Amino acid sequence: GDFLHHPPAELGGEGFLSPRGELFIARREDRAVLDAFVAKFAALGVELDQVDPAGYCPGLRAEWTDALYDPTCCDIDVARLHGAYLSAARRAGAELVCDAAVTALSRDGHWQIETRAGTFAADVIVNAAGAWAEPVGLLAGAPPTGIAPLRRTMVQLRVDPPAPMSLPLVRDAHERFYFKPESGGRIWLSPHDEIPTAPCDAAPEDIDVAIAIDKLASAVDWRVEAVERRWAGLRTFAPDRKPVYGFDPAVPGLFWCAGQGGFGIQTAPAASKLAAAMLLGSAPDPMVAHLDPDRYSIQRFRG
Structure with a gap:
């Protein structure tokens, strides 16, 4: 929470952030997990609303009965923001x-x-x-x-019915998966994996893609029509x-x-x-x- 701030205006205008909203979903027996989320985010000055998850995520399976919604969550245009940082560095005399x-x-x-x-x-x-x-x-x-780096897997799926662009970022309260909409009714999905690995140009493993799809099936009744893209990245932690x-x-x-x-x-x-x-x-x-x-x-x- 120390460093969560908007990109500085001097990078060249607005448009790096777009509203998305975030939905934390849980089964009834995991209600205590959501209560802990409320306390954690309250310390950061973020208020979470208790909502009916079915109203935010069409196709959600009935056992997901409880949810919290954060309306302040935004998508970051990472490519544009990263490009703006590089441009600012060049203007300041840096050489890449x-x-x-x-x-x-x-x-x-x-x-x-x-x-x-x-x-x-x-x-x-x-x-x-x-x-x-x-x-x-x-x-x-x-x-x-x-x-050390930990590998994180992401896949782009075409699903039926198509995912609406109004869908928030949907995250399991136990942090076992998350997904959000992409253009054309697609979704981006991650199994929230953290797999120790050596520093490398990371590539997704078939088993992790399969685990991600299985976790999605536990949450929604959508049919996966195709795995269109898959990739992995390294997230490094002390x-x-x-x-x-x-x-x-x-x-x-x-x-x-x-x-x-x-x-x-x-x-x-x-x-x-x-x-x-x-x-x-x-x-x-x-x-x-x-x-x-x-x-x-x-x-x-x-x-």
Whole structure:
């Protein structure tokens, strides 16, 4: 909840967010789970409405009797927002070098960074390597941290009857699956999996796609006509599932910006302001001035 903020206006206009709404569904015997959700979100200033789930999700099976609805949930146009961030970085003088996997790091007063795209030098390096954050930290000489990637599967299905675009994001209160509508009556569906894996260009497994469809069938009476797309991504977490920001006291000139889990693009507007203030030694933006940076230090994993 610390970093959930709207994209900054200076990125070039509105339109990064569109209303969606979120529906947490539960069976009657799991009502206590929804009560816990209410308490959790109340602490973040979000009020959840108790609703009849059948009125929000056509085709929902009768055993799903209870639900909470969050009208403030939005979809993010991730591609457009990411492109806006890259454009802003270029305007500020940054150069993006792709296909530049780091192969070696050494330091003798300054960092020497060996990559597939050539050799670079720097006074400070920022470890924002996502799923590769732990290997990059080890190359820099940092002690192990336990930051690790978990694979998440997503599929696009064509269903009958077609899913209405008014459908909210539907999430099982036990966080075992979620789905939302896509254009043409399709849905995006995930089994909410978190499968430990090595850093890689992740690919979906057939068994995880099958599990996702089986979980969908437990919730709605729709017929799956086709699996049109399938993909997987890596969501990287520190052992306590909080992000890691700040200089590494064990390695001079190494700054961590890692472990954002599945919320990197969502938390970026505020998280980057905190990280930038820590990196540059400047006063933090008012948006994040209330945050304690020590709670995100890599030092918390080192006793």
